Amino acid sequence: VLSAYLLEHASVIFSAMAGVLAARGKNVDLFGVIVLGLVNAVGGGTLRDVMLDAPVFWVRDANFVLSSTFAAVTMFFLARVAHPDPKWLLLPDALGLALVTMLGTAKAAQLGHATSVCVVMGVTTGVAGGVLRDVLCGEIPLVFRKNIYLYATAAALGAGAYLAAKGLGAGEAIALTIGAGVVLILRWLAVRRRIGLPEFRLSSDGHVPTNE
């Protein structure tokens, strides 16, 4: 339980730092950067808790606010000196997605909700923070785009794998490991082989040439 808490903290801190990088080229000041970091870090879990009518996790445990604010401010100054190669972010980001999705799915499952609701809550915890961050930056959410390579889909299938393992009688730790493994493997395969979901096209798109 303690290690789960530390992992959750590590994941929130990492997300806060990643959220800061999204502010690049947006003329955003230090306050904006802190908000974008906090939203990226705790936005998904906040939405999940509000929809589940559970106490919001960072309202209950203020350490999350303190550590993600600290992480965002650190990143704000760090980014002026060193500019991380985006490739280095891929692994911790995938680990964070896997962990946060599992925690969100498990929380909904513990409250006794239906499978589909648990999957929605897991995916929401994993990706909604980034969606809110992108909306605040005035952009169409990155997670909706084909070149994100199975980000939310990996989260949804991992949540499903966790719930299936639980349904087949697996213990909590084993089910969580299976679910997180599914997220990581899918994400790794998708990035490596550039696998994406099909994009939305209307039938008319092929017939009428436009200059849109």
Place this chain on the structure above:
Amino acid sequence: VLSAYLLEHASVIFSAMAGVLAARGKNVDLFGVIVLGLVNAVGGGTLRDVMLDAPVFWVRDANFVLSSTFAAVTMFFLARVAHPDPKWLLLPDALGLALVTMLGTAKAAQLGHATSVCVVMGVTTGVAGGVLRDVLCGEIPLVFRKNIYLYATAAALGAGAYLAAKGLGAGEAIALTIGAGVVLILRWLAVRRRIGLPEFRLSSDGHVPTNE
């Protein structure tokens, strides 16, 4: 009660399909399309339930998640083959707006809230899903624009008519019919005669010629 449940389901399914069409020309993948469909279908009711501190309807009854996801995926593939004429959408859309607004208003009224709060909740249920969908697509909400022809206004007046009928002693079924009728008639008149609300202008707009 059963038929109300079926009507609500039909309305959620239709909204999910309509939400998919909003993704046109946005480079959104299948996941994005499912999210836009779900947000359009259940976003308004979710916001209403969260603000009323009531259990979120689709968290309680997972059938809504299943049917709207299924509808969005179906529409995703259907739109590649057949491109519906937007005119065909007007009637089911108006029926959906009338129904969903009535359900939202009635839910707030049953919880004993004041008239103005019930109207806000009815309109929120009717239009907030579309507002969230437009924000996720990076657009100024369609419902704020003059050429939408009394969309939200029809919802607000229908909610008011329902509450007035109840206040005058009408039964639930009659009041709901009156309220839904007001929404449908106003919407029909507004689209037919191109009636819109006045647009916002500042006094200076008339004096200074601009090239905005």
Place this chain on the structure above:
Amino acid sequence: VLSAYLLEHASVIFSAMAGVLAARGKNVDLFGVIVLGLVNAVGGGTLRDVMLDAPVFWVRDANFVLSSTFAAVTMFFLARVAHPDPKWLLLPDALGLALVTMLGTAKAAQLGHATSVCVVMGVTTGVAGGVLRDVLCGEIPLVFRKNIYLYATAAALGAGAYLAAKGLGAGEAIALTIGAGVVLILRWLAVRRRIGLPEFRLSSDGHVPTNE
């Protein structure tokens, strides 16, 4: 207590009117203007109450809905005749920010939350309505920009001053006055001397010329 209620009302009414002005040049109709006014006026408090799992203040007391709708409609028509100089708005806006931030912080403190959570709730109450308004208008929130001159920072430091005064044994009225005073003085100094937070820059911004 009565005067606090009247001040809160005055502040909500003023925010509703200020929200209307943000619709300038957006092709928004009367309904859109009412929504932008309401969101600006009650959005921050709504988000605070939902995250604290407290009853939403305007759902409980419908007078807030009535007065802010009335204020938005009045402003809609007033702005066609008279165009207020933005400078006149600065003082009532700063007073509103100070008041609303104090009320939000005090509400979280009365519920027994940690200091950092109370500060987040105070700042959320003070600025989240404007953030939501800007997102609905399709803009990057004004409060994230350098040239807003310590808007949210003034709110955060005022919230901190209120909590510090309470911690040192000051009475409620004195602590509120100190906190509000800190917000007003910081805001006044920042606007007068054009003090802003540093903007976000990546290390590469100085090295690599780009055409972004």
